[in-house]
Amino acid sequence: MKSALIALALLIATPALAAEDAPRLFSEHCAACHGGDRLGAIGPALLPENLGRLKKAEAEKVIAEGRIATQMPGHADKLTPAQIKALADYVFTPLASVPTWGMEQIAASRVLNVNPDLLPAKPVWTADPLNLFTVVETGDHHVTILDGDSFTPLARFQSRFALHGGAKYSPDGRFVYLASRDGWITKYDLYTLQIVAEIRAGVNTRNVAVSHDGRFLMVGNMLPHTLVALDARDLSPIQVIPVAGDKGVTSRVSAVYTAPPRSSFVVALKDIMEVWEIPYADDAGPVMNGFVHSYEKGHEEGISEGGRFQAIRIRTPDYLDDFFFDSTYERAMGASRDGTKGLVVDLDIKRKVAEIDLPGMPHLGSGIIFKMDGRDVMATPHLKEAVVSVIDMQTWKTIKRIPTLGPGFFMRGHENSPYAWIDVSMGKDKDAIQIIDLGSLGIVKTLRPAPGKTTAHAEFDRSGKHVLISVMEADGALIEFDAASFDEVARLPMKRPVGKYNVFNKINYSSGTSH
Structure with a gap:
């Protein structure tokens, strides 16, 4: 009975002991590649800010099994599950001070x-x-x-x-x-x-x-x-x-x-601010x-x-995390930290000149500019609301909110196309791509090119005749569509293609793409 109680006590104490020993474990098994300070060496920095969307459970799996197509080896044969968990907790712990x-x-x-x-x-x-x-x-x-x-x-x-x-x-x-x-x-x-x-x-x-x-x-x-x-x-x-x-x-x-x-x-x-x-x-x-x-x-x-x-x-009167510029670059639209509005800052006179009604955390960095009745208007998806907002860039008033299947992240247009393509990847319909007619400001088509899989990030070619869409999965794909008929033209297998960037559109600062 006494030996059983001792064994049970050791078993219960193991996670705590492993956690206390995480810095030593890191030094022995990780520091050679990732740096003793976790700032990176031949391997990447292991800080919560650098790990992106990686979850702790996924990190534990990488520590145990390694990562395919990299130099990261598995450690399941050297470390216990408790030690692996302790290491994952350790790399998700912020540094005590800002590194030099x-x-x-x-x-x-x-x-x-x-x-x-x-x-x-x-x-x-x-x-x-x-x-x-x-x-x-x-x-x-x-x-x-x-x-x-x-x-x-x-x-x-x-x-x-x-x-x-x-x-x-x-x-x-x-x-x-x-x-x-x-x-x-x-x-x-x-x-x-x-x-x-x-x-x-x-x-x-x-x-x-x-x-x-x-x-x-x-x-x-x-x-x-x-x-x-x-x-x-x-x-x-x-x-x-x-x-x-x-x-x-x-x-x-x-x-x-x-x-x-x-x-x-x-x-x-x-x-x-x-x-x-x-x-x-x-x-x-x-x-x-x-x-x-x-x-x-x-x-x-x-x-x-x-x-x-x-x-x-x-x-500025608030923290502005994200910007969108008018065509002259004299005014910058910024999303406020509270996610309920946008602010317009005039860079010439150095002050705020307008507020915009933009609830639902607009993703201004993905906005586009197009013409309506000879005036510049911009459209932006929202990260927390199933809508695309269309804003008059002279009055800064909302022209229309276009309902979508869910919150979205990316939006693209092109000077030679009457349509804008958006994803709704932040919601339950993550496999949908919706197409907006920029004349009527209505959705004219919903595509589901990879049912059940996250599909996002439209990008036009230089002519505006074709659109590329990403299936953002480990065994994903890049899909080419005809921009006028919306028909699929070709499909290329890829490993989670999160973004693609056309040379012509970027260097010419196309009004339909992010800058």
Whole structure:
């Protein structure tokens, strides 16, 4: 009886002991690849911010069984179930403080594979260089370069862990820049189908923007709280910009955008009620001796000092996590933190000029612009409401709310198409794609190309004649549709293709696609 009680006590205590020993287990079994500080090494960073949508149960399975098509081995033969659970809990525990990742670490991480001056002038293939798609497959962390005319892959290469924030192109469409959650920025040459350079600009990165003249990249980080400017030619670091407001309060970067007519980057912040604009033109220079008036009584906005880039700080009455710009880039629409409204900030006069009735957490980054009666209007899906809102961009009034089968994430249109395509992947009808007639503002077709499977992210080809849809499953697919008849044209198997980005539409800032 006594021995049985001792055994039972040990069994009950095992999970607690394993949890207490998680740092040692990590050091012994994980640190060689993922870094002793969990910030990543040859393997990705293991922080809750970097793990994306991975759930703890899925993490436990990866620890036990490994991950196919990666260097991640299984540990079920070395660790008990309690130890595996303890490790999963450990990597989902936030760090005690914001990690340091400054100029020294950034510069040391850079890998230059090819001298940019030695790259050939012509592609090694014969496809239309402006009708290529960069397809991000997160199922096995690969990227496919797709010929949009023949619907055939030109190349497929392994990416960094968990690419995030979409693909961005150089102004001529030759190079594509990719950002991973782990902070790695990759420059890939579409002409020769090879990685030119890589650099780790942060520990957890939100996205990257490319200046319209092709000279600079600006990287927005969640960890640490910085923006990082890079030379687009070879990814050499130029400047680390601390993201700090009044009294030293720092902020994660929600997103960074390019505003071509303004020759500037515009930055959305998560933890400070400000919008930042960073001019990059050579003649930008200091602005008003370091301050710009906000036109709000009693407020003056600071300019970050030191280095090539200076940030003009514009106060806002709420936190704005997401942006959408009018066609002039003079006004930015931002989604408020409470998810009930949008705010319009005029970047010229540096203040809020309107509020928009937008309940249900609008996903403004996926909005589109189109013409109605000669006026610019925008449409946006909502993350928490089964509706698409249509907004007049002169009066900022809601023209119509179009009911859908569920909340959606992505919306796409094209200048040569009278239709917009939306998903409703945030609701129970996750397998549906709905098509809106932009004239009548009514839904004219509902497609279910893969019943029961998550289907989302429409993207037009350069002509607007075809639309590509993703089946976002491990054994998923990319489906090509005729944009006029809505008939399926072709289907290509892929590993959870979460996004695809057309060169022509992106570099020409199509009003029907995200920027």
